[in-house]
């Protein structure tokens with residue numbers, strides 16, 4: 096298995112039919128190769144098609160042109176090998192933290208015995224430090240905790256790719272930083288391939304191996320790809336003085352606010 | 361707290377007294393209208409104004425003189441049996457239909473026009489047709505309750521299904537739930553409170569309708585009993601009947617509400 100071709104997007108296009116109007120081409124010409132265990136982030140102005148792109152990788156939406164391959168197999172629909180962490184966490188409100196994770200694991204790994212199931216669910220509850228809250232309902236825990244459950248639920252089904260659509264977008268900046276730390280720590284332990292959509296320049300640099308910068312829609316596409324050559328584990332405070340960090344931030348800022356500035360924002 | 365409790369007891373008693381006052385006034389104006397006292401005697405027994413010993417309707421609710429003359433308990437039971445028979449058939453038919461209409465656009469397009477047209481038809485309008493079809497009082501009453509109960513159940517079930525957030529359905533897609541798993545684990549938990557709201561509405565209307573239906577069909581049942589007592593010039597019993605119908609309806613709603621709360625995840629486990 097060639098690592099280089101782990102996840103492969105080939106000439107992706109997405110057009111939306113709008114009755115009575117010409118088709119709206121949201122994204123076009125997207126070619127991207129993602130290596131195994133790589134963390135990439137996708138950044139771009141609102142409405143440029145980031146979610147659209149992620150939905151096509153997850154299979155929740157179909158591209159209108161091009162192909163997506165995961166380990167050489169074409170992606171034709173949603174599946175547990177591509178777990179999604181939704182922006183609004185989408186935990187089932189009638190299930191406890193534990194049950195939400197359990198439901199997913201039970202479905203994806205039906206071969207587990209009762210004890211193995213319990214052990215696995217508890218392992219992931221612990222991984223996101225939620226042991227004290229495992230019997231609480233989603234409405235009884237904070238937004239940051241909910242998002243952690245969402246991450247635990249996604250990781251517990253052992254996906255090949257973890258897809259996150261602005262996972263921390265709705266959180267305040269302290270909680271957001273806390274979750275970023277969580278994510279980096281988890282990644283340090285269990286290697287995953289992660290695609291994360293973000294609006295936040297610092298988040299993109301802190302978390303990613305590569306940052307995909309998208310041009311504005313309609314007909315949005317990949318404008319530039321930035322390699323972040325920072326060693327891990329990364330420390331957010333120390334990074335502030337790192338010249339590579341500064342270079343990356345400036346590259347993204349210049350892309351977003353000089354080359355592809357959006358007037359109407 | 362104590363003051364609140366006192367208000368809750370004293371205020372209804374004041375209204376009760378006022379009602380008795382109005383009633384007494386009507387009784388003094390309308391000839392032969394039962395007075396509160398004579399109605400009380402008719403209900404619980406005693407010696408009436410003419411000096412006759414009376415067994416109250418409520419004092420001996422279980423008597424069976426013959427097939428056409430049974431105590432009030434049997435009348436209520438007969439009505440409840442019909443209501444629940446029709447109501448349960450309506451649930452069995454209505455919930456799956458509502459799930460279908462809620463989940464599939466095609467089913468919605470197919471059924472919606474007919475639901476909209478039949479829903480506002482008074483159930484009593486169906487009665488002559490159903491009587492003609494079944495030629496049987498009991499079947500007619502039950503099927504009338506069925507056509508009464510089914511609409512709120514279908515409509516509310518479908519509403520519940522449409523209330524399922526697309527995010528939850530995306531979770532089901534990513535986990536590759538089968539259609540049955542999707543209904544059991546995602547749709548029903550959301551829809552059940554709505555289904556119970558529909559059932560509660562249905563049961564309320566069914567209880568309203570059964571009284572009227574029995575007046576028309578005759579035989580046995582609390583509705584027929586009230587009408588029969590009118591024909592027998594037992595006006596006391598009409599008033600007693602009204603109060604019974606009210607109390608039973610209130611109890612039905614109370615029980616249904618408790619059951620609905622039990623199945624509502626939003627009201628469970630909240631201390």
Ligand SMILES: Nc1ncnc2c1ncn2[C@@H]1O[C@H](COP(=O)(O)OP(=O)(O)OP(=O)(O)O)[C@@H](O)[C@H]1O
Pocket residue numbers: 111112113119121139140141142143144145146147148312
């Ligand atoms: N179902 C749809 N029908 C028509 N147009 C759509 C549909 N979904 C998305 N679009 C359009 O496609 C474009 C890309 O949308 P998308 O949601 O992917 O943007 P985004 O980059 O995720 O934005 P944001 O950062 O605000 O989440 C937008 O212009 C949007 O209006």
Ligand SMILES: [Mg+2]
Pocket residue numbers: 145146147260
């Ligand atoms: Mg988006």
